[in-house]
Amino acid sequence: MSLNSTEITGQIETITYTNPENSYTVARINVEDEDDMVTAVGYLPSAEVGQVVTLEGKWVIHPKYGHQFEFNSYSYDVPTSKEGIQKYLSSGLVEGIGPVMSERIVDEFGKNALEVIDEDPDRLLEVEGIGKKRYQEIKSSWEEQKEIRDIMVFLLSCGISPTYAARIFEKYGQEAVKKVERNPYRLARDIRGIGFKRVDEIAKNMGIEGDNPERIKAGISHVLDEAIDEGHVFLPKEELEERAFQALQVEKNKVENVLNRMFKNDELEIETLSEKNLQAVYLPALYRAEKGIADKLSRLLHFPSQDINSSFSDILKVVEKNSNIIISDEQRRAIKKSMREKVNVITGGPGTGKTTILKVMIAIFSRAGYKVRLAAPTGRAAKKMESSTGHPAETIHRLLDFNHHQGGFQKDEEDQIEGDIIIIDEASMLDSRLMYNLMNAVPEKSSLILVGDVNQLPPVGPGYVLRDILDSDVIPKSRLTKIYRQADESLIVLNSHRINSGYMPVMDSADDGSNLRDFYFVQEKDKNRILNMMLKIVTERIPGRFGFDPIDEVQVLSPMRRGILGVDNLNKKLKEILNSGKDNDRKDLKSGNNVFHNGDKVMQIKNNYELEVFNGDIGRIHFVDRDNKKLQVDYSGRKVTYSHKQLQELTLAYAITVHKSQGSEYPAMVMPVSTQHYVMLQRKLIYTALTRAENLAVMVGSKKALGMAVNNNKDEKRFSYLDGRLKNLLA
Numbered sequence: 001m002s003l004n005s006t007e008i009t010g011q012i013e014t015i016t017y018t019n020p021e022n023s024y025t026v027a028r029i030n031v032e033d034e035d036d037m038v039t040a041v042g043y044l045p046s047a048e049v050g051q052v053v054t055l056e057g058k059w060v061i062h063p064k065y066g067h068q069f070e071f072n073s074y075s076y077d078v079p080t081s082k083e084g085i086q087k088y089l090s091s092g093l094v095e096g097i098g099p100v101m102s103e104r105i106v107d108e109f110g111k112n113a114l115e116v117i118d119e120d121p122d123r124l125l126e127v128e129g130i131g132k133k134r135y136q137e138i139k140s141s142w143e144e145q146k147e148i149r150d151i152m153v154f155l156l157s158c159g160i161s162p163t164y165a166a167r168i169f170e171k172y173g174q175e176a177v178k179k180v181e182r183n184p185y186r187l188a189r190d191i192r193g194i195g196f197k198r199v200d201e202i203a204k205n206m207g208i209e210g211d212n213p214e215r216i217k218a219g220i221s222h223v224l225d226e227a228i229d230e231g232h233v234f235l236p237k238e239e240l241e242e243r244a245f246q247a248l249q250v251e252k253n254k255v256e257n258v259l260n261r262m263f264k265n266d267e268l269e270i271e272t273l274s275e276k277n278l279q280a281v282y283l284p285a286l287y288r289a290e291k292g293i294a295d296k297l298s299r300l301l302h303f304p305s306q307d308i309n310s311s312f313s314d315i316l317k318v319v320e321k322n323s324n325i326i327i328s329d330e331q332r333r334a335i336k337k338s339m340r341e342k343v344n345v346i347t348g349g350p351g352t353g354k355t356t357i358l359k360v361m362i363a364i365f366s367r368a369g370y371k372v373r374l375a376a377p378t379g380r381a382a383k384k385m386e387s388s389t390g391h392p393a394e395t396i397h398r399l400l401d402f403n404h405h406q407g408g409f410q411k412d413e414e415d416q417i418e419g420d421i422i423i424i425d426e427a428s429m430l431d432s433r434l435m436y437n438l439m440n441a442v443p444e445k446s447s448l449i450l451v452g453d454v455n456q457l458p459p460v461g462p463g464y465v466l467r468d469i470l471d472s473d474v475i476p477k478s479r480l481t482k483i484y485r486q487a488d489e490s491l492i493v494l495n496s497h498r499i500n501s502g503y504m505p506v507m508d509s510a511d512d513g514s515n516l517r518d519f520y521f522v523q524e525k526d527k528n529r530i531l532n533m534m535l536k537i538v539t540e541r542i543p544g545r546f547g548f549d550p551i552d553e554v555q556v557l558s559p560m561r562r563g564i565l566g567v568d569n570l571n572k573k574l575k576e577i578l579n580s581g582k583d584n585d586r587k588d589l590k591s592g593n594n595v596f597h598n599g600d601k602v603m604q605i606k607n608n609y610e611l612e613v614f615n616g617d618i619g620r621i622h623f624v625d626r627d628n629k630k631l632q633v634d635y636s637g638r639k640v641t642y643s644h645k646q647l648q649e650l651t652l653a654y655a656i657t658v659h660k661s662q663g664s665e666y667p668a669m670v671m672p673v674s675t676q677h678y679v680m681l682q683r684k685l686i687y688t689a690l691t692r693a694e695n696l697a698v699m700v701g702s703k704k705a706l707g708m709a710v711n712n713n714k715d716e717k718r719f720s721y722l723d724g725r726l727k728n729l730l731a
């Protein structure tokens with residue numbers, strides 16, 4: 001302790017304020033020797049009401065808030081409050097004690113609960129629900145865990161809250177103390193929910209200096225991870241150094257030293273891209289991926305073509321006769337190119353005939369005896385591909401035989417995909433990693449056809465594969481430009497093309513009600529009015545006028561999660577109206593910020609191969625079993641049971657983000673367009689949302705916001721070099 005600092009110990013009564021970014025906290029603390037509650041301010045990660053903390057710092061008089069305690073280090077104590085003990089017991093520490101039992105134990109023994117278990121365990125039998133068997137279980141687990149408790153005490157004293165301490169123990173076991181002491185920064189890599197900023201606070205609290213190389217290394221990794229979340233494949237060295245400097249606040253030469261060591265140890269890759277006049281810094285896996293994609297594509301193209309020359313015109317005639325259309329020259333060229341080339345990319349907006357020519361090609365290839373494989377990045381996109389072509393289609397993960405136990409793709413360079421022609425739809429969603437895995441598994445003798453719309457939003461993961469391939473100008477491509485779905489038939493199609501070309505959509509609503517249009521723009525400026533109008537449209541107007549079910553057939557999209565028009569609030573409001581349930585003791589189940597009830601519309605947010613549900617799948621809750629903390633979701637007739645832990649993979653889905661809607665289509669789509677979403681007003685976003693609508697699209701908002709979005713064609717900047725690599729190999 002430094003000379004003029006003091007220590008106080010007390011229980012957190014309330015948390016007045018906490019900054020989730022850096023955990024700066026204002027808390028009211030109940031300190032034994034103080035008459036009044038103490039206001040304490042400082043960095044306090046994962047503070048929870050009821051915890052006992054020891055704070056080291058000094059008393060100050062704040063000009064506005066008066067007498068308060070400013071602390072610069074802290075530690076958590078083994079809890080002494082009822083709430084704290086209950087949390088501690090239910091953190092998974094002791095077998096046989098879950099949330100319900102810990103509540104009962106604390107109700108019975110109050111603040112002495114831990115002492116009772118330790119010294120007088122027989123008394124546990126007094127607690128309702130603890131029989132001989134469970135008593136034995138608790139007793140032996142408690143004894144076994146003596147060591148663990150020591151570890152927990154250590155972690156708590158480092159300023160790690162009980163919840164995280166339990167996770168750390170689960171991960172490292174008996175090694176926890178050693179590992180955390182040696183390098184706390186590994187927590188950011190290893191423990192879910194602990195990010196760099198939180199570890200940084202913990203480490204600072206443990207006395208680790210700002211220029212500690214492990215800290216700098218962790219900061220650099222953190223900066224790169226963030227860049228990858230933004231979609232970049234690499235960062236220019238200068239930008240990486242600047243961002244690392246901002247995050248770490250240490251001298252740049254120290255960052256540079258650590259960087260150089262990381263290059264030397266192959267923890268990072270660096271390559272000079274002279275034509276871009278920069279040095280690109282990559283994580284090794286993404287470097288391999290980007291180079292690998294380019295290499296494999298170039299090898300595929302160098303392999304002799306299959307030159308599929310079969311009964312092209314015969315089949316064309318049959319198709320033209322059956323569908324009553326004449327395949328245009330542009331479409332014909334795309335088909336022929338796909339027959340001739342080893343790789344072809346077919347791009348075009350909605351209604352340009354991508355599906356139509358896909359059907360023709362599948363017929364031609366199959367007739368000629370070639371094995372055709374169809375796949376798409378998401379489950380919904382694969383289903384759509386299958387139903388529109390009549391040919392089996394699967395997710396790319398399935399095509400590559402993803403094994404969830406081993407966590408990898410079974411199909412790779414050694415054991416490649418069986419198929420002569422591999423066709424991938426919704427190729428705009430391909431990120432660098434998935435494309436690399438795909439390319440590894442495509443045999444050199446096969447042909448690859450990528451079908452997609454490059455004007456859709458870029459993939460969620462890093463890279464911009466489809467755009468880079470097109471920009472490289474060295475991979476065969478066919479652009480479909482002519483729209484066949486007529487404007488008088490569909491304003492959705494007309495307007496999506498208009499928006500894509502930078503024109504405002506047609507929204508004159510000379511609508512006599514006899515002829516139902518498929519696109520509406522409802523003007524409202526104020527965000528509260530936009531919200532109310534949307535709720536009315538989804539729950540009353542659309543079902544009344546168009547007959548769509550407001551839950552199963554209408555999908556609300558929003559550019560963002562937060563704010564009054566964000567996904568979270570829209571879900572709350574829509575649920576209140578569409579699935580409120582009258583009876584009070586309706587069964588519910590909580591998970592994170594979600595509360596689930598029977599009948600709720602939900603979305604799976606990651607691929608789960610065990611349950612066979614995939615990112616973007618939407619279903620309805622069929623049954624909530626609160627006692628066993630389980631629920632069942634009905635995915636179009638297939639019932640899937642979720643354990644409490646698996647509920648983290650579900651979210652309410654009355655409203656979802658536009659990003660999450662990529663690759664899916666819905667009978668009706670409703671979306672707010674408000675200046676509130678200023679940063680998100682981008683042409684691609686509006687275009688992607690609009691093209692998700694099959695039969696009806698309704699936008700609610702201001703023309704000003706719509707105009708801003710349509711005019712904002714700044715393509716999201718993503719650092720990637722696939723285009724350059726392809727040029728170098730193939731030009």
Ligand SMILES: Nc1ncnc2c1ncn2[C@@H]1O[C@H](COP(=O)(O)OP(=O)(O)OP(=O)(O)O)[C@@H](O)[C@H]1O
Binds near residue numbers: 331349356484
């Ligand atoms: N050459 C053509 N002549 C006349 N109609 C055509 C032609 N090509 C396609 N169409 C028709 O245009 C409509 C849109 O075609 P298709 O569904 O193949 O387009 P798409 O690009 O797959 O669109 P989306 O991405 O919106 O599904 C269909 O009704 C199709 O029958």
